[in-house]
Amino acid sequence: MSNGVTTQRIIINTTINGEPREFLADERDSLLEALRERIGLTGVKEGCNNGNCGACSVILDGRLVNSCVVMAAEVEGSEITTVEGLAQAEKLHPLQQAFLEDAALQCGICTPGFLVSAKALLDHNPHPTEDEARFWLAGNLCRCTGYDKIIRAVLHAADEMNGNAG
Amino acid sequence: MTTTEKPETAAAAGAPEYKVIGTRPVRPDGVDKVTGRAIYGADVRLPGMLYGRVKRSPHAHAIIKRLDVSKALALPGVQAVLTHEDFPEPAEPIMQTIRGPQPTAWDTERQMARRKVLFKGHPVAAVCASDVHTAEDALDLIEVEYEVLPAVVSLDTALLPGAPILHDDGKADAVEGLFELVDGKPSNIARRLDLTVGDIEVGFAEADVILEREYETSMAHQGYIEPHNGTAIWNNDGKLTIWTSTQGAFGIRQNVARTLNIPLGDLRVVPAEIGGGFGAKNVVYLEPLAALLSKKTGRPVQITMNRTEVLEATGPTSGTRSWVRMGAKRDGTIVAADIRLEYEAGAYPGSPMPGGARCALGPYAVPHQRIVGFDVVVNKPKVAAYRAPGAPASEFAVESLLDELAERLEMDPMDLRLKNCATAGTPRSDGATHGSIGAREVMEAVASHPHYRSEMGGRDVGRGVAMGFWQNGGGESSAYANVHQDGRVTLVTGSVDIGGQRAALAMQFAETMGIPYEDVNSLVGDTDTIGFTGNTGGSRTTFATGWAVYQAALDVRAQMEQRVAQMWEVDPSEVTYDPKDATLRGPEGKEITFKAAARRLPGTGGMIQGQADIVATNVGKVGACYGAHIADVEVDRETGKVTILRYTAVQDVGRAIHPAYVEGQIQGGAVQGIGMALNEEYVYNDDGTMVNSSFLDYRMPVANDVPMIETVMVEVPNPGHPFGVRGVGEVPIVPPLGAIANAIFDAVGVRVTRLPASPRVILEELEAAGGT
Numbered sequence: 013m014s015n016g017v018t019t020q021r022i023i024i025n026t027t028i029n030g031e032p033r034e035f036l037a038d039e040r041d042s043l044l045e046a047l048r049e050r051i052g053l054t055g056v057k058e059g060c061n062n063g064n065c066g067a068c069s070v071i072l073d074g075r076l077v078n079s080c081v082v083m084a085a086e087v088e089g090s091e092i093t094t095v096e097g098l099a100q101a102e103k104l105h106p107l108q109q110a111f112l113e114d115a116a117l118q119c120g121i122c123t124p125g126f127l128v129s130a131k132a133l134l135d136h137n138p139h140p141t142e143d144e145a146r147f148w149l150a151g152n153l154c155r156c157t158g159y160d161k162i163i164r165a166v167l168h169a170a171d172e173m174n175g176n177a178g
Numbered sequence: 179m180t181t182t183e184k185p186e187t188a189a190a191a192g193a194p195e196y197k198v199i200g201t202r203p204v205r206p207d208g209v210d211k212v213t214g215r216a217i218y219g220a221d222v223r224l225p226g227m228l229y230g231r232v233k234r235s236p237h238a239h240a241i242i243k244r245l246d247v248s249k250a251l252a253l254p255g256v257q258a259v260l261t262h263e264d265f266p267e268p269a270e271p272i273m274q275t276i277r278g279p280q281p282t283a284w285d286t287e288r289q290m291a292r293r294k295v296l297f298k299g300h301p302v303a304a305v306c307a308s309d310v311h312t313a314e315d316a317l318d319l320i321e322v323e324y325e326v327l328p329a330v331v332s333l334d335t336a337l338l339p340g341a342p343i344l345h346d347d348g349k350a351d352a353v354e355g356l357f358e359l360v361d362g363k364p365s366n367i368a369r370r371l372d373l374t375v376g377d378i379e380v381g382f383a384e385a386d387v388i389l390e391r392e393y394e395t396s397m398a399h400q401g402y403i404e405p406h407n408g409t410a411i412w413n414n415d416g417k418l419t420i421w422t423s424t425q426g427a428f429g430i431r432q433n434v435a436r437t438l439n440i441p442l443g444d445l446r447v448v449p450a451e452i453g454g455g456f457g458a459k460n461v462v463y464l465e466p467l468a469a470l471l472s473k474k475t476g477r478p479v480q481i482t483m484n485r486t487e488v489l490e491a492t493g494p495t496s497g498t499r500s501w502v503r504m505g506a507k508r509d510g511t512i513v514a515a516d517i518r519l520e521y522e523a524g525a526y527p528g529s530p531m532p533g534g535a536r537c538a539l540g541p542y543a544v545p546h547q548r549i550v551g552f553d554v555v556v557n558k559p560k561v562a563a564y565r566a567p568g569a570p571a572s573e574f575a576v577e578s579l580l581d582e583l584a585e586r587l588e589m590d591p592m593d594l595r596l597k598n599c600a601t602a603g604t605p606r607s608d609g610a611t612h613g614s615i616g617a618r619e620v621m622e623a624v625a626s627h628p629h630y631r632s633e634m635g636g637r638d639v640g641r642g643v644a645m646g647f648w649q650n651g652g653g654e655s656s657a658y659a660n661v662h663q664d665g666r667v668t669l670v671t672g673s674v675d676i677g678g679q680r681a682a683l684a685m686q687f688a689e690t691m692g693i694p695y696e697d698v699n700s701l702v703g704d705t706d707t708i709g710f711t712g713n714t715g716g717s718r719t720t721f722a723t724g725w726a727v728y729q730a731a732l733d734v735r736a737q738m739e740q741r742v743a744q745m746w747e748v749d750p751s752e753v754t755y756d757p758k759d760a761t762l763r764g765p766e767g768k769e770i771t772f773k774a775a776a777r778r779l780p781g782t783g784g785m786i787q788g789q790a791d792i793v794a795t796n797v798g799k800v801g802a803c804y805g806a807h808i809a810d811v812e813v814d815r816e817t818g819k820v821t822i823l824r825y826t827a828v829q830d831v832g833r834a835i836h837p838a839y840v841e842g843q844i845q846g847g848a849v850q851g852i853g854m855a856l857n858e859e860y861v862y863n864d865d866g867t868m869v870n871s872s873f874l875d876y877r878m879p880v881a882n883d884v885p886m887i888e889t890v891m892v893e894v895p896n897p898g899h900p901f902g903v904r905g906v907g908e909v910p911i912v913p914p915l916g917a918i919a920n921a922i923f924d925a926v927g928v929r930v931t932r933l934p935a936s937p938r939v940i941l942e943e944l945e946a947a948g949g950t
Contacts, residue, residue: 019311040311049310054221055214057453059403060485064873067403095214108212112204115838118677118846120211121218121404121453146882153873155401155454156677157842158849159881 026087028053029097037084043077044068046084047094055095055124059153066152069125069132070094076132078151095124098131107131107169116165118156126152130166138174142167182837182891183623198689199901202838205681206700207451219407219423219450220482227409228257230471230481231313232464233303233320234491235295238329238557238866239342242293242302242322249319250305255312258474259320260304260467262292266439271352273436277528277553278369280356281349284526286437288560289466295324296344296525297559298867299491306471306479329557329866333499333520336366336554344525344555356527368527371535371551373607381514381546385505387586390516393575394932395915396859397497397522400564401850401878404453405488408464409480412473418445420469423452425459425674426713431705433462438469448704449674456850457563458493460713489871493562494860496521496529500538500575510589510597514546515539519572521553524560529553530568536608537912538572540647541595541617541804543604557866563715565847566648566908570854570915574933577644577916582929591643591920592625612802616830616894616904620804621645623892629808629826639812639823640924646805646912650905651716652795655726656709659687659734659788663780665773667691667734668699672711673723675702677846677907678839679714685835686724686901690731692757693772709791717905720835721801721896722794728900734788738762741782742775801896801904805829807848807913811921815944818937820856820922826888827913832896832904844910845887851914853879857934 020039027033028051037046044061047053047070056079059067063081070079071093098105107130110116117123126149133140133148140148145166146159154162210216247259268282283292291300303320307313330336330344343366350356350364357364382388409421418440424430427447435442452459464481471479483492503516517538521529531551539547584594599621604612624630624643634641660668669687673679684700711726712718735755742762743750753764760772779785794800810824827848834840857877861870870876895902919930928943 038309038311045310048221052223053214054217054223057218057403058220058405058482059453060873062485062872062874065403065485095212099213104209104212108209111212112208115202115678115842117208117211118839118842119402119404119452119454120207120216121402123211124214127212142886143882150880150882153401153403153878153880155403155456155850155878156846158845158847158887159879159884160845160887161838161842163881163886 022085024084024088027091029093039085041084043079043082043084043087047079053094053096057121057124059121066129067122067125069128069152071128071132076129093128095127098127105131106172107166110165110169110172114161114165114168116157116161122152122154126154126162133166134170134173138170140167140170182834182893196689198685198695199833199835200837202836203681203695205678206684207675207680216451218404218453219409219421222409222421222450222480224409224411224478227478227480228306228308228475229310229313230304230306230468230479231310231317232301232467232481232487233317234487235291235298235300235302237295237324237326238298238331239327240295240324241327242291242295243325244323245302246321247303249321250316253312253316253319255307255309256316257306257308257477258471260470262290264470265290265437268436269439275528279353280527281352282436283349288526289437289463293347297557299487299559304467304471304481306475330366331557331862331864331866333522333554336556341366344557366555368523368553368555371532373535373549374547375605375607376546378514378516378546378548382505384507384513386508387583388503388505389579389582389586390503391579391931393500393502393578395498395571395574395854396934397494397558398854398858398860399489399494399876400456400458402454402456402458405483405485406463406492407480407482408468409478410465410468410472411478412469414476416444418469419448420445420465421448421450422465423450423459425452425455425676425715427674427705428672428710429460429713430462430465434465434469437462437466446704446706449702452674452676455676456565457567457715460715461493461562463492485873486871489876490868491559493524493560495564495567496523496561498522498571500572502575502579504579504583506583506587508587510587510594512542512544512598515544517549517572519549519551521551521568522556522558522561523553524558525555526560527553527555529561530563533566533568534572537569537647538576539607541600541645542598543600547607549607565850565911569646569648569912570851573646573912574915574919578919578929578931581642581920581923592621592630595645596621596625614897615802615804616892617804619892619894620806620828620830623828623890624806624808627808627826627828627890629824629888634810636812638815638925639810640921641808641810642917642920642924643806643808644913644916644920646909647802648717648909648912649802650721650800651718652722652793652800653712653718654793655711655723656791657723657726657730657789658708659730661734661776661779661786663777665776666697666699668701669727670701670703670708671723671727672703672708673719674714676714677843678836679719682720682835682839683723683727687727687731690728690757691734691772692760717803717907721899721903721905724835724901724903725794725899726790726792729790729792730788733790734786737786737788738772738775741779741786742770744782745778801832801898803830803904803906803909805909805913807917809914809917809921811918811925813922813925813940815926818940820935820940822852822884825885826890827910828890828892829906829910830892830894830904831906832899833893833902834891835901835903837891840891840906841889843907844889847907847910848887848914849879849884851911852884852918855915855918855933855935857936859934
């Protein structure tokens with residue numbers, strides 16, 4: 013029984029979506045809780061809170077992580093990319109554009125996680141095969157689409173980004 | 179690969195040419211959803227909002243002896259604690275549910291246990307605090323003393339003589355016939371359903387071959403990625419506002435108002451964006467708790483569930499047992515079917531057994547039928563609707579037996595099905611007769627599909643097919659359309675958008691008006707801003723709310739004709755709105771476009787608003803929906819793993835308004851069905867404890883478990899809808915169970931009669947068959 017443990021507040025300095033952010037967190041906050049509750053980035057979704065669904069995927073210092081199983085206290089000095097950081101001003105990221113055009117979302121709750129995971133995939137492997145995309149994205153659950161249109165959209169975006177559209 | 183087929187029957191009927199319907203525009207909520215800006219229920223943020231958490235029973239069946247919340251209440255940061263004592267007594271002792279009358283108190287007690295807990299995860303208290311960690315700490319300080327009772331965790335134990343009885347407190351006595359009586363006392367068997375067509379004795383007497391088998395399916399969860407949530411502010415003027423992720427704001431309003439005993443008019447329910455529901459987000463869990471905590475604190479309160487709570491304490495679909503006996507003549511004519519269905523309801527009556535019973539034989543003409551269904555209460559969470567509720571289990575049984583019948587009769591499985599295909603006029607199990615249906619067109623599309631006709635190569639690979647049947651819902655829908663001066667229109671409906679409805683409704687409106695899709699802003703209203711609309715469920719929205727937006731567009735057209743007649747000083751009967759080019763035409767060659775006329779509305783009496791409130795069931799014929807799937811699998815005899823090699827889903831979609839979204843429904847439903855067939859199950863200990871309540875252990879399909887899902891959309895328009903729409907969302911979950919079980923037989927020669935066909939089950943079946 014925790015019996016009302018008093019916990020410390022900690023100040024964390026990070027760069028989130030290219031912008032320096034200093035915020036106050038509870039030492040028990042996960043990165044997911046900190047992003048949603050302390051900073052207001054509610055595009056990062058909670059689906060399971062134990063690292064199994066990928067809805068809270070973010071890129072942390074170049075690595076794809078489930079933010080629900082990272083403590084906020086661990087990200088001091090880190091660079092973080094969330095779904096809110098994908099679009100540039102008026103221009104959507106090619107992955108975002110492909111998800112829209114290819115009907116790769118239905119309810120949309122898993123979409124932020126898939127987009128961030130897919131961005132990490134394309135950062136790491138700009139020419140994935142269907143199999144490679146399926147294995148990379150196996151940590152992201154979608155219950156609406158059966159994955160078909162998501163995989164097609166990711167491969168489509170890769171083509172666009174490689175300059176051979178169609 | 180995707181194909182659309184327009185059967186000759188439809189072409190002969192003169193299929194109209196559409197400009198908007200059949201195209202694939204981007205949905206209005208799309209950009210918000212790919213940028214993370216869309217506000218789902220858990221994203222609602224209100225000033226001073228408190229965070230709530232629910233204390234739940236660790237036992238499946240127990241009496242609450244003592245409940246002490248004082249230590250929790252004393253924890254700094256805790257603002258309020260809620261127990262059953264905070265809930266009002268129901269105003270009416272009996273409530274109407276879709277499964278008949280039940281004691282109203284049951285619904286309150288489902289949300290917050292009173293004397294007894296009936297499933298693990300049953301709420302016993304709730305707290306709210308200034309932050310979520312404090313709320314969670316407070317849960318640990320709530321003291322509950324239980325007297326643990328034996329748990330009823332399977333159909334077998336529930337039906338045993340002397341089984342512990344879940345509802346033994348006399349409440350059920352208020353509703354006659356709610357439980358079958360055994361020795362004059364209520365049993366765990368809730369309502370029994372009997373459906374009869376013809377006389378099975380006569381039918382079986384004509385049969386040359388008779389087969390009978392028993393089948394089982396496991397309890398399975400809808401698995402939407404967004405956990406349930408509820409946010410409430412009970413204002414000092416007595417008005418309560420709730421934001422929640424729901425499939426139907428009006429259904430939630432009804433339920434919450436009944437639970438809290440407040441007037442409907444004091445409660446506004448605002449549907450947030452919803453992260454999947456598949457039937458289960460028609461049910462109230464957290465909203466009344468958040469409301470009562472808000473009342474106690476005078477502050478907004480938000481409660482969210484975690485994944486374990488979702489799996490253990492919301493409504494999955496039933497575990498089932500189906501016994502099927504069918505008789506056929508040597509030429510393949512099915513003459514009789516005798517079916518017995520037993521479905522787990524969970525802690526309170528109301529399993530989807532009736533859906534299973536009505537759909538079991540839906541694709542076929544069977545002259546003599548008897549279907550008996552039982553609804554059985556067990557110490558598991560009360561089940562909720564899940565995509566084609568009840569149909570996957572019963573149709574799995576029938577499709578498996580048909581496959582075996584085809585093998586016995588040495589017939590091609592599709593030839594057997596085509597020989598017995600239901601058509602317009604065929605009697606249905608529920609006593610009605612089929613209207614215009616596309617069962618034959620679907621079967622023919624399968625039989626002629628390159629996938630079905632291709633050769634399979636390799637060891638331990640096999641192919642299976644199965645049909646699926648479901649009927650879409652009708653019911654009430656509302657829409658209004660505000661015409662703006664620039665000729666654009668804001669379209670508001672009451673249907674929560676769970677997978678692209680805003681687009682599909684805007685498209686039907688634009689088509690009726692003859693204006694571009696981009697000129698329609700499509701929004702979802704709340705319970706105070708739009709007329710009553712049924713839930714987004716039962717594959718009804720594109721059909722029924724589509725009808726409402728069609729009527730609202732006709733209303734706009736009629737009002738525009740009047741205004742233009744006024745402008746031209748002619749009789750309104752002399753002006754006609756032509757949707758081909760969105761132009762109003764009158765005498766002497768007068769014409770004006772809709773856009774130009776809209777600009778002149780302020781000078782002719784002000785802007786206009788078209789509206790419609792309809793009951794779709796009364797204006798059109800609810801469409802029946804058929805699908806058939808072809809599955810190729812490979813079975814690994816060493817590990818028992820079944821791999822899907824190729825998968826094709828064929829479906830009569832009536833008319834695909836937005837074909838990409840229709841394909842998405844088919845693909846998503848198919849993969850949920852694949853999950854039911856291969857992996858997904860609730861695993862319980864004997865004490866009623868679920869042992870796999872996480873997404874790691876409750877194993878839903880992931881991206882590398884499945885191939886691309888090929889879709890074939892057959893279009894046999896529903897004559898009861900202006901655009902021929904049939905509901906498409908539900909039927910695709912039905913065929914995978916049978917198709918995969920039949921493919922496994924084709925691959926390794928064992929009949930899997932209990933699903934999921936997990937590696938363990940496959941290995942056991944192979945061993946039993948001596949085939950390892």
